[in-house]
Amino acid sequence: xxxxxxxxxxxxxxxxxxxxxxxxxxxxxxxxxxxxxxxxxxxxxxxxxxxxxxxxxxxxxxxxxxxxxxxxxxxxxxxxxxxxxxxxxxxxxxxxxxxxxxxxxxxxxxxxxxxxxxxxxxxxxxxxxxxxxxxxxxxxxxxxxxxxxxxxxxxxxxxxxxxxxxxxxxxxxxxxxxxxxxxxxxxxxxxxxxxxxxxxxxxxxxxxxxxxxxxxxxxxxxxxxxxxxxxxxxxxxxxxxxxxxxxxxxxxxxxxxxxxxxxxxxxxxxxxxxxxxxxxxxxxxxxxxxxxxxxxxxxxxxxxxxxxxxxxxxxxxxxxxxxxxxxxxxxxxxxxxxxxxxxxxxxxxxxxxxxxxxxxxxxxxxxxxxxxxxxxxxxxxxxxxxxxxxxxxxxxxxxxxxxxxxxxxxxxxxxxxxxxxxxxxxxxxxxxxxxxxxxxxxxxxxxxxxxxxxxxxxxxxxxxxxxxxxxxxxxxxxxxxxxxxxxxxxxxxxxxxxxxxxxxxxxxxxxxxxxxxxxxxxxxxxxxxxxxxxxxxxxxxxxxxxxxxxxxxxxxxxxxxxxxxxxxxxxxxxxxxxxxxxxxxxxxxxxxxxxxxxxxxxxxxxxxxxxxxxxxxxxxxxxxxxxxxxxxxxxxxxxxxxxxxxxxxxxxxxxxxxxxxxxxxxxxxxxxxxxxxxxxxxxxxxxxxxxxxxxxxxxxxxxxxxxxxxxxxxxxxxxxxxxxxxxxxxxxxxxxxxxxxxxxxxxxxxxxxxxxxxxxxxxxxxxxxxxxxxxxxxxxxxxxxxxxxxxxxxxxxxxxxxxxx
RNA sequence: GCCGAAGUGGCGGAAUUGGUAGACGCGCACGACUCAAAAUCGUGUACCGCAAGGUAUGAGGGUUCGAUUCCCUCCUUCGGCACCA
Numbered sequence: 001x002x003x004x005x006x007x008x009x010x011x012x013x014x015x016x017x018x019x020x021x022x023x024x025x026x027x028x029x030x031x032x033x034x035x036x037x038x039x040x041x042x043x044x045x046x047x048x049x050x051x052x053x054x055x056x057x058x059x060x061x062x063x064x065x066x067x068x069x070x071x072x073x074x075x076x077x078x079x080x081x082x083x084x085x086x087x088x089x090x091x092x093x094x095x096x097x098x099x100x101x102x103x104x105x106x107x108x109x110x111x112x113x114x115x116x117x118x119x120x121x122x123x124x125x126x127x128x129x130x131x132x133x134x135x136x137x138x139x140x141x142x143x144x145x146x147x148x149x150x151x152x153x154x155x156x157x158x159x160x161x162x163x164x165x166x167x168x169x170x171x172x173x174x175x176x177x178x179x180x181x182x183x184x185x186x187x188x189x190x191x192x193x194x195x196x197x198x199x200x201x202x203x204x205x206x207x208x209x210x211x212x213x214x215x216x217x218x219x220x221x222x223x224x225x226x227x228x229x230x231x232x233x234x235x236x237x238x239x240x241x242x243x244x245x246x247x248x249x250x251x252x253x254x255x256x257x258x259x260x261x262x263x264x265x266x267x268x269x270x271x272x273x274x275x276x277x278x279x280x281x282x283x284x285x286x287x288x289x290x291x292x293x294x295x296x297x298x299x300x301x302x303x304x305x306x307x308x309x310x311x312x313x314x315x316x317x318x319x320x321x322x323x324x325x326x327x328x329x330x331x332x333x334x335x336x337x338x339x340x341x342x343x344x345x346x347x348x349x350x351x352x353x354x355x356x357x358x359x360x361x362x363x364x365x366x367x368x369x370x371x372x373x374x375x376x377x378x379x380x381x382x383x384x385x386x387x388x389x390x391x392x393x394x395x396x397x398x399x400x401x402x403x404x405x406x407x408x409x410x411x412x413x414x415x416x417x418x419x420x421x422x423x424x425x426x427x428x429x430x431x432x433x434x435x436x437x438x439x440x441x442x443x444x445x446x447x448x449x450x451x452x453x454x455x456x457x458x459x460x461x462x463x464x465x466x467x468x469x470x471x472x473x474x475x476x477x478x479x480x481x482x483x484x485x486x487x488x489x490x491x492x493x494x495x496x497x498x499x500x501x502x503x504x505x506x507x508x509x510x511x512x513x514x515x516x517x518x519x520x521x522x523x524x525x526x527x528x529x530x531x532x533x534x535x536x537x538x539x540x541x542x543x544x545x546x547x548x549x550x551x552x553x554x555x556x557x558x559x560x561x562x563x564x565x566x567x568x569x570x571x572x573x574x575x576x577x578x579x580x581x582x583x584x585x586x587x588x589x590x591x592x593x594x595x596x597x598x599x600x601x602x603x604x605x606x607x608x609x610x611x612x613x614x615x616x617x618x619x620x621x622x623x624x625x626x627x628x629x630x631x632x633x634x635x636x637x638x639x640x641x642x643x644x645x646x647x648x649x650x651x652x653x654x655x656x657x658x659x660x661x662x663x664x665x666x667x668x669x670x671x672x673x674x675x676x677x678x679x680x681x682x683x684x685x686x687x688x689x690x691x692x693x694x695x696x697x698x699x700x701x702x703x704x705x706x707x708x709x710x711x712x713x714x715x716x717x718x719x720x721x722x723x724x725x726x727x728x729x730x731x732x733x734x735x736x737x738x739x740x741x742x743x744x745x746x747x748x749x750x751x752x753x754x755x756x757x758x759x760x761x762x763x764x765x766x767x768x769x770x771x772x773x774x775x776x777x778x779x780x781x782x783x784x785x786x787x788x789x790x791x792x793x794x795x796x797x798x799x800x801x802x803x804x805x
Numbered sequence: 806g807c808c809g810a811a812g813u814g815g816c817g818g819a820a821u822u823g824g825u826a827g828a829c830g831c832g833c834a835c836g837a838c839u840c841a842a843a844a845u846c847g848u849g850u851a852c853c854g855c856a857a858g859g860u861a862u863g864a865g866g867g868u869u870c871g872a873u874u875c876c877c878u879c880c881u882u883c884g885g886c887a888c889c890a
Binding site for chain 1: 807808809810811816817818819820821824825828829830831832845869870871883884885886888889890
């Protein structure tokens with residue numbers, strides 16, 4: 001008896017699939033397209049780990065399932081190849097990132113093929129390839145042309161000892177990940193993309209997306225729209241005017257002081273030449289340093305210093321002294337805030353520095369109101385609070401006057417304007433890094449930026465650079481880069497030396513898969529129209545707020561530029577769960593990465609991917625353990641023995657047909673919901689039910705079809721053994737006949753006072769009264785009824801009878 | 806602190822709209838085959854109890870004939886955000 005041997009069967013089918021080009025999608029002529037996308041990986045030097053498999057294998061099974069429903073499924077794969085690790089590797093070894101990346105991509109492709117996925121490799125993209133990054137640069141030019149790209153000063157993390165700019169991930173508790181020195185903030189002129197211009201649309205479109213609710217909420221909180229007023233204010237004696245954003249305008253009469261961010265340019269102006277100058281500027285420097293080191297504890301570090309200036313009597317309630325305060329966020333609103341007794345933070349600050357407070361709303365309970373008046377605690381956010389000021393609102397509830405107050409401030413007092421603010425910041429796309437797409441901008445001798453004309457794309461990444469950190473962008477050291485620029489644009493013209501954030505590369509790759517490396521067109525509208533939005537996008541939840549917002553923004557912008565017809569790139573999104581090892585995320589530094597290789601060698605891809613899917617729901621993940629892989633291995637061997645080897649074409653035994661249709665229903669329902677674990681258990685149940693019984697070749701084939709998305713290699717082998725024509729992956733998904741699921745008799749559970757006391761078997765056509773009669777006739781039930789007549793009799797169709805005495 | 810998700814046997818996990826809790830698999834125990842072991846196959850397996858029966862889905866309460874499922878309070882774990890005025 002020949003065992004099923006994956007080590008020969010799996011390569012055999014992988015080869016046949018490739019030769020027959022079964023997974024090659026005809027993008028132009030697809031009638032029933034289904035775009036199944038999985039987030040493309042970073043080509044790291046390490047092998048694929050269990051986490052990759054946990055992501056790719058079930059995604060592939062779902063693609064196969066959709067294909068068997070008659071869809072032309074497009075499942076591309078590519079590499080998000082720019083990024084830090086290759087550059088760090090270059091710093092350490094001197095190996096050019098292009099070389100190590102190319103090698104990693106090669107080994108990764110081999111490994112991905114071993115999974116047995118249905119990727120259309122002919123459409124592969126590699127973001128570090130000039131044929132790809134010319135479009136990253138093209139996108140930059142479009143943003144520039146449409147005034148969505150601009151330059152301004154921004155802070156970067158800088159390690160003074162390594163002399164290098166650090167990405168946020170390289171900063172560990174305010175210290176450099178590599179040398180442990182305190183990280184500084186350094187202001188550099190950098191490129192930003194105006195994602196904030198799309199904040200409202202990004203918010204408005206969320207409800208229409210078939211995404212996990214959790215992810216939508218995270219994006220909503222990330223964008224964080226807030227509605228309030230901008231209050232016009234003026235600094236006394238100086239006359240400088242500015243606006244202050246207030247999202248709780250109800251308390252404006254309570255405002256007794258103003259706080260300003262230490263970084264705010266007005267601070268210096270206010271104190272220049274005054275007695276406070278020294279003290280204030282020292283404070284500003286100290287807080288700046290503290291913030292740079294990210295050692296800022298927001299709860300404890302509530303501190304400030306008085307500037308000696310005040311805001312000119314804004315509400316007729318006196319001037320507002322201006323303080324520089326550590327907690328004011330420069331990037332939100334205008335960096336200046338009017339403070340009141342009804343804000344927890346302001347309250348604490350005022351108490352600490354003895355600044356007078358004036359509450360304007362109170363609890364209905366007089367005793368409590370006195371406490372508030374005596375400033376015993378900060379009273380805020382209670383919608384039932386009774387307003388006392390302004391006089392026109394006296395007696396009204398705080399929670400109900402918001403809109404009216406805004407109108408009052410705007411129309412009657414004429415001191416403020418209705419305003420909306422978002423927490424979302426513009427996207428900083430500049431990176432002082434080598435291994436990224438060069439920003440296609442050149443500067444004239446006066447330093448003014450000009451776009452690199454499209455005919456010069458790809459604007460190649462130079463290779464004669466210094467990888468070792470020096471404090472400047474590595475491209476600064478390329479002679480070729482500067483010469484090239486001068487040759488094209490003229491003497492003393494200089495290129496932009498920064499490269500782009502890798503999130504730019506990944507913000508449009510789903511469009512480029514469709515273009516089969518077309519170098520002339522970014523996207524063709526008919527393809528985009530037919531294939532977008534992506535039907536199923538699968539990837540980790542860690543991208544909820546970065547990649548998934550950037551990609552949406554880019555798609556919206558491209559629509560406004562006229563290149564695409566859709567606003568949203570991903571209609572349906574699913575996050576796979578995280579596989580941990582001993583409770584911790586797998587990582588090289590922790591040394592807890594599990595390699596699937598030994599499992600594949602021993603059991604094959606089918607067994608391993610099935611085991612991963614059987615572990616639990618796809619979206620849950622879990623802690624890694626290999627106990628139990630035996631179970632799926634046994635299943636595969638039993639399947640092969642029963643359907644592949646011993647199978648004789650016979651007539652289906654009576655219950656085999658019923659079991660088959662039951663299995664079709666269960667597997668279909670489970671696959672539909674991506675509950676692969678229950679799909680597999682349904683297949684196992686069928687196998688248990690059919691073992692040792694007679695079944696037809698047709699039944700065996702249907703079972704093979706059901707198994708095919710989950711164990712593709714085994715299924716092809718079975719299909720061939722059963723004499724099936726073509727590939728099983730090209731078969732139609734089996735359907736079930738609901739009539740066959742109805743049995744002749746049914747078993748009804750009987751409860752007395754909510755407890756199970758018996759079961760009765762009745763004909764499936766039995767009437768309610770017959771069933772109730774049978775239930776009451778059951779001996780055990782009678783025992784518990786104790787001769788009493790039930791005062792309540794409930795019958796749930798086909799399920800149970802509940803009797804109450 | 807705020808937002809979100811989840812807590813079910815020894816373990817991973819199942820349970821349409823509230824309707825027989827523990828499917829399926831692992832592990833374990835016993836048995837068959839074997840000189841023996843592995844592999845394979847069979848039987849059993851939530852807990853307490855000899856049994857009748859009772860108790861069980863993180864804890865406590867509520868609604869209901871009936872709650873893993875709905876409501877309230879609390880605990881624990883995980884994920885995200887964190888002075889956003």
